[in-house]
Amino acid sequence: MVVGELAHERDVIIIGGGPGGYHAAIRAAQLGRHVTLVERSLLGGICLNKGCIPSKILTQSAGKFTAFQDGEIWGLEGEAISVNLKKLNQYMKKTIEQLRAGIEALCRTNKVEILEGSASFLSEDRVGIEHGDRFEVFKFKDAIIATGGTPKKPLWLKEKSERVFDIHSFAELSETPKKLLVYGSDYIALEIGMAFQALGSEVIFILDEGKTEFDFDHSICRELKRMFKKKKINVLRNVDVMDSLLAEDHVVLTLESEGKSETITGSQLFISASIKPNTDQLCLNRIGVEQCPAGFIKVDHRSRTTQPNIFAVGDVTDGPALAVKAIKQGKTAAEAIAGIKSESDFHFIPLVAHTQPPIASVGLTEEEAIKMGHDIDIGQFPLSANGYSILTGQKDGFIKVISCKEKHVLLGIHMIGSGAIELISSGITALEMAARDEDMIFPNYPHPSVNEGLLEAVEALKNKAIHMPLSKKEERMKV
Template identity: 55%
Template sequence: MVVGELAHERDLVIIGGGPGGYHAAIRAAQLGKNVTLIEKDQLGGICLNKGCIPSKVMTHAAERMAASRQDEMLGIETRSIHFEISKLLNYKNQVVSQLRSGVEALCKANKVEVIKGSAFFLSEDKIGVENEDKYEVYRFNEAIIATGGTPVKLSGAPKSDRILDIWAISDLSAVPEHLVVIGDDYIALEMAMAFQAFGSKVTLVLSGEDYAFDSSINRELGRILKKARITVVKGYSIEEPAETGVGVTVLLSCEKGSKTVEGSHLFYSLGTKPQIDHLGIDRLGIKLSQEGFIVTDQTGRTSISNIFAIGDVTEGPQLAVKAIKQGKTAAETICGRASENDLNFIPHIARIQPPIATVGLTEQEAAEQGYEVGIGEFSMSANGFAAILGKKEGLVKVVFDKQNDVLLGVHMIGAGAVELISNGIQALEMAARDEDFTFPSYPHPSVNEALLEAVEAFKGEAIHSVPKKQKVKI
């Protein structure tokens, strides 16, 4: 076919069927648009098929392993605990398949046209789509780029079944004897703790001097990792990852010198880069950031007015929650609805044991931005329901502006943190003050009360916290 000889007319074309792409497709269809969704692989994208969902199946299994060891306290006795990773992989595949089928059914129910193939721009209103030996051209009114990202590769790492990136770790068919984990993001933490629960010896290597959370969370996380017997190496750069035939070695270096870490397997999580190399956007002149991400406004619109971009191809945190919000915003904007997204209050979570959930400014960030900072902290060890659950590790920390008592950030590590962080997100969006937390009634007993008492601690009024100046003999 000669390009331009025949072009199929389409209204809205979305390239990429991941969480951002299919949310955008369905929202636009709900608002009356005729939508064509182009996906070269499987609906659900990386998040559903290789990333978020598979990794969370593994962290859930690790959580169940940890919970089973506590059952004896409740009178539930088991003679032994046996773990088979092959069964976990089968379960993971079932979950992924079920969820993917659900996405396919939703697209069909909303009359979203799904085309399989690789898409690339021919002009500002035209794309080509290849699928094996088939080639079609489509002219569109608007388009959304939602092609996601690919893992940043570990420099110098040889190709090996023992060296795994974020797409490969959830397909590992045997529990490593010793897993070396490189990275300080939530994926690195989740896999470190999951495989420790499965029976691996784990060494966690951080390039920086600490984790990427509020200082109070970092201290508690360090204590929890030490208790789990996970070795943490901080402040080193990776020099020479190599396979030895029976394992892997990693040469680490810093100002103080160098050291070598050996393990049976190496897993690294270094972030993602935008998957736009073969999209043809260079011929369009779409504006990119210095890091190579597509620049957009708060609606998702690129430097070309009828082309939008969402998710990991854009600037900001590489999280599915960002892609989902951006997808809906772009679709609503295209359909004439006033809509925008704001990345200030995106939650960050790590489903470790216990989970971490944070949103807003850390204490240090708030001070650096010039706020007169006040904080409140409450230990989960003093929460009644956490005691019932046998999950007393962790804390809740809130950050306030002392000049007007407005909330600036919420940081949690402990049971129920991921679910409870939504309260913090809503409060930040509403510019809540401490009284907006302390006035309502909270269910008792519940983990929710830990958030209440953290806010009360901001003014020294937490009931279940010992006053700081008071010495108590035990």
């Protein structure tokens, strides 16, 4: 079909049915716009079908497996259990299908039209949609790009192998790795590595050249070191991977660190690398949509591109590759299209890891706060002193609060321990509202609960935590 021929008229076209895309579609429909959602594969995108949801099912399995092993202290006795990855994958598939059906039902309820196919721009107000031998042209008023991203392969990985996988393909494993090499320092690497360790794998983390810690506050990294020593997890820091050998039954990596070379062998290799935006097939050069040097689409706080009627959300835009960002941007774009003055602000975007125990962080780390010139106070409360953590047997971890010493405004909150991911929402709200320490101390906290740990971490800013003993220095000062 030639551009200029008869085109189907549409109101809003959204390209991509992942978290950003389908949230944008439903919100735009709620606001009275007629929406057409184009998806070339499965609704829910990578997050639902291959990424976020499958990985969290894996981490849940690891958590339940660990809890069963600890059951004896609760008086629970029974035969030893084992891991059947094939059965777990069956449950994973069933859960994903159920969630996808839910998204489809929501789209139908909101009268969102769903078209299957690959879309590319023909002009500032037209897209071509290809599905098999069929090609159709659609004219639109507004469009939202939500095509996501794809993990980059490291340059040293020169061939494909069933023994190498990433966040998009780990669910294809049919058995628990005997010895898993994990390349990466982000939350995804931590989730996969710690989950498989809990399920019985020997795990070695490989931090790339220039990386000596994981992507969290240094206090959390120090706690991870302690836990890794206990779990017998090895971490190779600041190494450069020079080469890889992918054999039929194992993987060999050649590493270099401080001028010394060594080889390391594993049964499988997991890679958590940076994301490449899925923009190649969109033909953005035809419509003047500007991109960053790395290929990400430039957008403003309303998710608008350099074309006023075209928006972009999620992993195709610069910034953290997180579903929470895609969802917020999707809603913002839909509201902007509907004439609502809506903006996205990711200054206090949470970073979480569904590890054992979980990690949650928002705001400035201690290092970032100091680097920005803040004079800070730090309050830190160990969960080993929290009554609820003790009675549940989940005492590992702590809650750390960073505050401006002069203005008493909270700057960052970092947690590692059971309940951290649910509790971090209180921290996000506090930071968004520019809360002072007194704002966190005034409310009533449920007892017994991990929530009280957050209260005592804030109280610790002024050495007023009830369940934390005085330091030796403080004891001397009171004499």
